[in-house]
Each structure stands twice: as C-alpha cells, then as structure tokens.
Amino acid sequence: MYAPKAAVAKARDLRRRLSLPEVILWTVIRGRRLGGVPFRRQHPVGPYILDFYCEASRLAVEVDGSGHEDPDRARHDARRTVWLNAQGIAVLRIPARDVLDNLEGVLATLKARAANPPPPGERDREAVEGA
Template sequence: MPPHFEIYRRAAGMRRSLTPPEARLWACLKAGGLEGLKFRRQHPIGPYILDFYCPAARLAVEVDGAAHDDPEQIAHDERRTRWLATQSVEVLWVRATDVRDHLDGVLASILRHATGR
C-alpha cells in the first residue's frame, strides 16, 4: 500500500471520531457556516492531518487538548507548525476549553486569521 494512502485512511477514520470540542467547532464551520468560508475537517497535508483547513485562506485550525501540554507533543507541534509554514499554511491553535467556554471568541479569531479583518 502506498504511504500516502495510509494517511488518507487515517484521516477518514479521524473524521468519524471527532472529539467533543472538534465536533462543536465543526458544527459552526461546515458548509460555509463561518461567513461562507469553506473548511475541511481532518484534512491531510504532507505527513500531517490537520483538524480543520480552509484552503482559500491557507489556514489550519488545530484544537489543542490536554495532550498538547506534554513536552514531546509540544516539540512535535512546533515541528509541524514550522513545516506547514514552509507550505504557506498558517496554523491557528485554539484551546479545547476555549471551544467549550468561549466559542464566539474562537470563531471571531478564526475569521480574523482567515480574512485579515
């Protein structure tokens, strides 16, 4: 099986099992729900699977849960962000707790990053 096939298979599986914060955010982003911007969920780019991706803005939105506090995960996230920058993709990290408690603020931040306003 070609290596790229595996990442697409993993992404499809991840789309079927979103975390509660990811599902809440996806409900707002899907079908152009954020001022017509189109997002994809669990979208592969290179060796990585992005939580959400807006191709028009080249913006990745990553929902950051407690696992991202681990030093190894932090280092991985930094490598990933640097690699995505080489692909002209901006990464916006949002805390899972902010999706839960401050969804309007998270959506406003995503809109600012995606549109520059």
C-alpha cells in the first residue's frame, strides 16, 4: 500500500526510537520467531505508521502507552482504526503495561490473532487474559 514519503521517513526514524515495550515485543516476534509469522516494525500504511504489521494476516498491532488514554488521542486512534479497517487491516491494541507485565499472555493473543485474524472492525481493542 502507498505511503507518503514523509511517512516512510518518519517510520525510519521511529525504528531507531522504539519504546521499551516495543523493543521487548519486537525482540520476541522479529524474524518469524512467533510461530513462523512475519512482522514488520514501524510500518507505514497510507498516512499512518503501524507499530507492528503482519501482512500475511493484514493485522496491525499497536502498543499503547498511557498517552493513548487521553480523550483526544483516543478519538484519533478510533479514526485511525476506522481508516485501517476500511483498507482491510484489523487492529489489535495492546496496552504497553501488558507487554511489561504479561508478555506470555500478549504473545499467546498475538499468535492466535495472526493465525486467525477476525474481520477488520470486529474488535479493535483486546484485553490480554491474565493482565
């Protein structure tokens, strides 16, 4: 999918500045380490940059820190999810705290969703069991 040059440049920069939860998750899922499923990090799609993206499953994985609890940010995230769903991309939002406190639960959820993604828009936020 096309991404503006500015989004591609920003994605390159973001790859060098991952948050701690993003680094932890990337370390575990990179190189097809999660059941052979390939993921990309900081992947530009249209005007947006996805934290992680599995093209095979058309699944975006967003690691949301506390800033995403802000009402304005939550509205932006909702608009973004609607746009991504319209492109045929399902969105899985994972709280950053879950990556830090319940990595095994996050990985189990991620593996299940990548292997059998729901239709886009069915669920845009999923709590990880045991968190």
